[in-house]
Every structure is written in structure tokens, then in C-alpha cells.
Amino acid sequence: MARIEINNLTKEFGTLTALDSVALELEKGQIVGLLGPNGSGKTTLIKILNGLLTPTAGNVLINGMEPGVETKRVVAYLPDRNALPDYMNTQQLIDLYQDFFTDFNRTKAEDMVLDLGIDMKQQMKRMSKGTKEKLQLCLVMAREADVYLLDEPIGGVDPATRDYILRTIISNYNEDAVVIISTHLISDIESVLDDVIFLKEGKVVLHRNAEDIREETGESVDQLFREVFRC
Amino acid sequence: MEWNFRNGIPIYTQIIDEMTMRIASGAYQSGEKLPSVRDLAMDAGVNPNTMQSALAELERRGLVFSERTSGRFVTKEDGVLKQLHEDLAKKYFEELAEKLRKIGMTGEEIAGAVKRWLEDIR
Structure with a gap:
């Protein structure tokens, strides 16, 4: 069974078709780049996989299940904008993640936070944009999940941090997980x-192994x- | 040690070339244990599956060998390392010769020039 199965998935917002009959199967043990220009449907697809949006037609299955409580247990999601309570400090956000997710590895999170020089006592709302992004990524990657959905994880950070994030x-x-990274900064992550x-424009125009390309x-x-995508 | 990847060439091929070079130059010594696939992948900033298949190819070529529990090691076979040096030297010379022929030098001129340059560089 594929880790992620997407069948004939269509999502419409009024007259706009954001996703158009998308069909994909993603096996575990790989890192997948979801690439497309702005407005191509990347975030919509990730939100459907995460259960934040529902399909207009077709379906998606994670470990054979439609998105819901059970799949959220195994899906680690980095949204494209901050969704955490920003009055909390780093320490409190780590506590929050530990409360919410049984697969959260606290030591891993603390190590990453330390490596990136993020202040444990600083409130999130007082952090720079880049630091906020780094902290969110630490929290998400410290989970031992089956599926990682990373929506633009490297957009707002400096090149050194970008390298750290990729590392x-x-x-x-791990061999059991699938990591999906959506971005348009391709040369940095390919x-x-x-x-x-x-x-x-909402359609899959290519799905191939990067080395084969x-x-x-x-x-x-x-x-x-x-x-x-030449304009 | 730095990893530099060029565009449009499979990373797998570039890893094999780089690791071969490191073994030939003694950066990884005969019999030395190699870092784990994950550490090498992190260091190079590449996909672990790609690193894994490159190492498997080096193993197939006899440059490294693996021991079930303890990891991968550089070959201890002198013959393999000697052959590697010869192959690399030949490859470099072919590249050089090809370029020099392109600018119209004959075999004899190349031979003479190589001798002269070696003395200059020394």
C-alpha cells in the first residue's frame, strides 16, 4: 500500500479550479519535491492531505485512510504561514507540541533549537520572520511521523539556515516516512x-525521479x- | 572536504567521482572506515538514497567493501588502488591530449611540451 494515494482529486473554489484530476501514488522512504509556480495548487494539495480542505471530487488516502484524526497522528505539517499561538515562548511551544503529539521527540527539538540559536525564553511574536520559520520547522521535524508536509520551508531564511534545514x-x-516539500526555490533543494x-494550473505535468531527469x-x-514554466 | 555539484549531471555519478578521487588521493586511506550513509548524505547535502546507491556502485567496483555490522571500509587491496591510479592518470592524460590536439599540437610536440612544463612547474 502506498503511503499516500491521491485519486482523481479535484478542488474548486467557486469558478476557480485549483486542482484538476490529480492522481499520484507516493511510496514511503522518499523525499518528494512538489514544485510549481505561485498559484499552481501546491498549498491546496497539501491542505487537502492535511484535512484542512475537503476535495470537490476524488479523494486522498494516507496509510489507506482519508484525512482525519487518525491521519493527523502520523502527519507532521508545516503550514505556509504561522499557525502557532505567538504569545508563547519557545519552551512553551515545545511543551505544547509534546502535549499534542505522541510522536514528538523533545530532545530532538531542543537540540535543533540550540543549534539554530533560538532563545528558549523568547516569545514567538518578538522573533524575526526567519527565526519564527526556523522554530516552526524544528517543532515539525522533531516529530517522528510517517508523513511530513512542508509548505515552503525555506522561503524566508538565510542560506546558512537553508543548509541547516536541508541537513x-x-x-x-527514515525509510518509513515520506517527506513532501513544496517550493519554488528549486536549485536550493533539488x-x-x-x-x-x-x-x-492544478494539473500534474510531470512526476519523475530527479536523477533520471x-x-x-x-x-x-x-x-x-x-x-x-517559461512565461 | 567540500562537495561541489554541477548542474545537469546525475548526482550519483558525481558522488562516485568524488569518492573515487578521495580514495585515490588518500583522503580516505586504505582500510579506513567510511562515515555512515546518512552522515555522508548530510555532509554532501544530498538525498540518502542517492548516496546509498553511489556507495553500492563503489562497492561493486571493488573500491570499498562492507562488513555486515560495522559499516563500509576503503579497500585494502593494493592491486585495486594501483589500478585506480592508473585509470585516473589515463583519464586525465586523455583529456589533456584531446585539448592539445584540438589546438593543433602533434603527439611529439605534446610529449616535448609535457617534459618542459613539468620542469617549469617544479
Whole structure:
């Protein structure tokens, strides 16, 4: 059974079709890049996988189940904007995650927070944009989940932190999990990806192994992306 | 040690080349234990599955061997390392010769020039 199964998934917002008959199967043990320009449906797809939106047609299955309480237990989600109570400080947010998620590894979170120089006593709302993002990522990656849904995890951070985040994703990678990273900053992350999915106007236009793309086209994923999505 | 990847070439191939180079240059010594797949992947910033398959290929080529419980090691076979040096030297020379021929040098001119340059560089 595939870790994630997406069947004929369509999502409409009024007259706008955000996702159009998307079908995908994602096996465990891989890091997948969900790539597409702004407005291509990346966030909508991730929100459906996480149960924050419901499909207009079709369905998605995680470990064979539709998104709900059971799947939230095994899905670690990094939203594209902060959803945490920002009056809390780092320590309190770690406590919160520990209360909510049985798969949360506190030591891992504390180690990451320390590595990134985030103040345990600082309130989230007083942190810079980049630090907020780092903290959220620490919390999400410290879970030992089956599925990681990371919506634009590297958008607002400096290159050194970007490297740290990518190393964190690699070091947390395990054979039982699937990590989905949505981004348009492809050149920064393409070396860590197994498979890439190109989304264009709500449709999957490509789903392939990144190494196969480099092998066959002699281009980086980034170069191929620029061709497919040339404006 | 730095990892630098070029665009449009499979990362797998580039890892094999880099690791081969490290073994040939003695950065990884004969018989030395290699870091784990995960640590190498983190260091290089690449996908662990890609690192794993590159190491498996190095193993197939006899440059590294693995022991069930203790990890992967650089080969201790002198013959393999000697062959590796010869292969690399040949590859570099071919690249050089090809470029020099392209600018119109004959075999004899190349041979003479190589000798002269070596003395200059020394």
C-alpha cells in the first residue's frame, strides 16, 4: 500500500479550479519535491492531505485512510504561514507540541533549537520572520511521523539556515516516512529530492525521479522547471 | 572536504567521482572506515538514497567493501588502488591530449611540451 494515494482529486473554489484530476501514488522512504509556480495548487494539495480542505471530487488516502484524526497522528505539517499561538515562548511551544503529539521527540527539538540559536525564553511574536520559520520547522521535524508536509520551508531564511534545514530533513529522513516539500526555490533543494512533481494550473505535468531527469535531459531540475514554466 | 555539484549531471555519478578521487588521493586511506550513509548524505547535502546507491556502485567496483555490522571500509587491496591510479592518470592524460590536439599540437610536440612544463612547474 502506498503511503499516500491521491485519486482523481479535484478542488474548486467557486469558478476557480485549483486542482484538476490529480492522481499520484507516493511510496514511503522518499523525499518528494512538489514544485510549481505561485498559484499552481501546491498549498491546496497539501491542505487537502492535511484535512484542512475537503476535495470537490476524488479523494486522498494516507496509510489507506482519508484525512482525519487518525491521519493527523502520523502527519507532521508545516503550514505556509504561522499557525502557532505567538504569545508563547519557545519552551512553551515545545511543551505544547509534546502535549499534542505522541510522536514528538523533545530532545530532538531542543537540540535543533540550540543549534539554530533560538532563545528558549523568547516569545514567538518578538522573533524575526526567519527565526519564527526556523522554530516552526524544528517543532515539525522533531516529530517522528510517517508523513511530513512542508509548505515552503525555506522561503524566508538565510542560506546558512537553508543548509541547516536541508541537513535536518536529510538526517530525519527514515525509510518509513515520506517527506513532501513544496517550493519554488528549486536549485536550493533539488539535490535532496528523490522524486519531483511539477504542478501547473492544478494539473500534474510531470512526476519523475530527479536523477533520471538529470541523466536524460542533461539539465538540472531547476533548468527543466524554467523551461516547462517559461512565461 | 567540500562537495561541489554541477548542474545537469546525475548526482550519483558525481558522488562516485568524488569518492573515487578521495580514495585515490588518500583522503580516505586504505582500510579506513567510511562515515555512515546518512552522515555522508548530510555532509554532501544530498538525498540518502542517492548516496546509498553511489556507495553500492563503489562497492561493486571493488573500491570499498562492507562488513555486515560495522559499516563500509576503503579497500585494502593494493592491486585495486594501483589500478585506480592508473585509470585516473589515463583519464586525465586523455583529456589533456584531446585539448592539445584540438589546438593543433602533434603527439611529439605534446610529449616535448609535457617534459618542459613539468620542469617549469617544479
